[in-house]
Amino acid sequence: MKIKAADIARELQISKATVSLALNNKPGVSEQTRQEILDCKKLLESRNIEKTASAIQEKQIIKVIFMHRDLKVAYGSEMDLWTNVLRVYDKESKKLGYSLGVTYVNLLKDPVEQIVNECNMNSVAGVILCATEMQEKDYELVKNINKPMIITDNDFEDNSHHRVCIDNISAVKQAVDYLLKRNLKNIVYLANEIDIYNFMQRRNGFKQAIWNSGLEFRPDMIVRMGRMIENANEKMKLYLRENPLPDAFIMENYQVSAGVMKAMKAEGILVPEHISLIGVDEVPSYAVEDYKLTTIKIDHVNRPVMAMTLLYKEIKENMQTKFKVLSDCTLLEGGSVRG
Numbered sequence: 001m002k003i004k005a006a007d008i009a010r011e012l013q014i015s016k017a018t019v020s021l022a023l024n025n026k027p028g029v030s031e032q033t034r035q036e037i038l039d040c041k042k043l044l045e046s047r048n049i050e051k052t053a054s055a056i057q058e059k060q061i062i063k064v065i066f067m068h069r070d071l072k073v074a075y076g077s078e079m080d081l082w083t084n085v086l087r088v089y090d091k092e093s094k095k096l097g098y099s100l101g102v103t104y105v106n107l108l109k110d111p112v113e114q115i116v117n118e119c120n121m122n123s124v125a126g127v128i129l130c131a132t133e134m135q136e137k138d139y140e141l142v143k144n145i146n147k148p149m150i151i152t153d154n155d156f157e158d159n160s161h162h163r164v165c166i167d168n169i170s171a172v173k174q175a176v177d178y179l180l181k182r183n184l185k186n187i188v189y190l191a192n193e194i195d196i197y198n199f200m201q202r203r204n205g206f207k208q209a210i211w212n213s214g215l216e217f218r219p220d221m222i223v224r225m226g227r228m229i230e231n232a233n234e235k236m237k238l239y240l241r242e243n244p245l246p247d248a249f250i251m252e253n254y255q256v257s258a259g260v261m262k263a264m265k266a267e268g269i270l271v272p273e274h275i276s277l278i279g280v281d282e283v284p285s286y287a288v289e290d291y292k293l294t295t296i297k298i299d300h301v302n303r304p305v306m307a308m309t310l311l312y313k314e315i316k317e318n319m320q321t322k323f324k325v326l327s328d329c330t331l332l333e334g335g336s337v338r339g
Contacts, residue, residue, distance in 0.1 A: 003044045011040050060125035061101040062093045062311065065115060067142075068133045069107050071194050072228070077255070085304050089128065092308040098125055107134070112141040119145045126311045128152060128304075129161075133196055148314040150307045154197045155324060162310045163324045164303050168198050171296045171329035172205035173212075175250045175278045178294075178331055180213055182339035184247035184276055189222045190260060191252045193231070202252055202280060225256045232259025233266075240267050248276035248337070254283050261289045272338035278331075292334035303327050 005019040012019075014033075022029045022037040029037075066082065076082075086102060093100040101124070105115055119127050127147050131139075131154035139156045151163045172189075179187055189206045192199050203222060210217040223239060225232040236259055251257040257279035264271055271277055271291055280296045306325055313319060 003041055003048070007044055008037055008040050011044065012036065060098055061123050062089070062096075062098045062126055062128065062308070063101045063103065063119055063124050063147075064089050064128045064130065065119070065142075066102070066104045066130045067107055067138065068104070069135070069138075071133045071196065073132055073194070073196060073198075073253075077228075085130075085300060088301055088304040089308065092305055096308065096312050107138050107141075116142060116144050119147055119149075126150070126315045128307050128311060131156075132198065148311060148318070150311045150314070152303060152307050159322050162307075162314065162319075162322050164307045164310065165324065165326055166198060166201075166298055166303070167326035167328055168201035169205035169208065170326075171280060171298070172202045172250065173209040174329065174331045175280070175296055176206065176209035176213065178278065179248045179250075179276065179337065182276075182337060184337070184339065185215060186246040187221065187248050187250060188246045189250045189252070190232075190236070190256050191222055191224050192256055193224045193227050199252055206250065225252075226259060227255065229255050229258045229262070232256045233262045234259075236260045236263035237267060240264075240269065245269070245275050248278065251277065251279045254279065254281045257281075257283050257293060257295075261293065265289055271336050276338050277336040280329075291336055294334040294336045295332045297330045297332050299327050299329070 005016050005023060008019045008023075009016040014037075018029055018033065019037055021027075022034040023041070064086070068076075070076075089102075090100045103115060103118070105112060118124070124147055127145055127149040129142060129145075129149055129151045131151050134154055136156060139158070149161050151161050153165060155163050155165055176187065179185075187210070189203065191203060206222065207217050210221070225235045232255060240263060249260065251260055257277075260277070261271075261283070264275070264277075269275055271289075276294075278294045278296065281298045282295050283293055306327070310323065310325070
């Protein structure tokens, strides 16, 4: 930070005008006063350097740990949601005066104990545990992290930490209600083939919505598709050839949606004339077909903002009550539902 005439004047208890004359080497100031002003300027500059160095040294880290099982749900997937989320974490941590440290941990092969030790270092102020692909047994591996920690995209029913999650149950209920209002009652839910917290919650939301509507839920109303877009595409083609069309499909995530949309086109099935579609989460632009998909939009930007807000409060106050925060989802109408 540049030293101003006002800073020197305040330090020496003299007028700002006198300081300006001395700094600009103009007459009207004794040589002794001029030298005192120049010496004071050097002293203040030195203090600034020390303050800056101290601030850099003391700046702590917010550590973001992305735990995965190589399922490619968000990180390393066909639409890398994680890149956008990291931008938000970086921006928010800087805003709060911290630097950001990011670690990717493959739970199938990486030494988690080493990561736990890193999280407990003095330089770390707090931890965001991104637990999208974590299982219940994996949580035991990180219980020894003793820094303030926020868990995102999972809920291990542990009240030791704040959790920031998607309201997956109400998201799918919105989709079911939307279809039922259009008298589309024969609904099949197309699930990803993997079982993670978000997906299992969405399936629970589908079952609850069917029961709440007074309809009968049958296990065959949930059909597993592939994990990636091409897998879902091939499995959907087989399903379409072997089964009659229902009124509508609800698709569990963007990979299922993209694969199903490709299969519909390949099999000559018109949307929404022959079948209505609703996808959970937006489809990447390269996978969009001739129609706009009606979608349950999941906010991937404000969840990390909320996680950082809670973590900062936890660091500063060590809150006794822990919160589970659910982000709302919004239905965006497209052209894929008839009626």
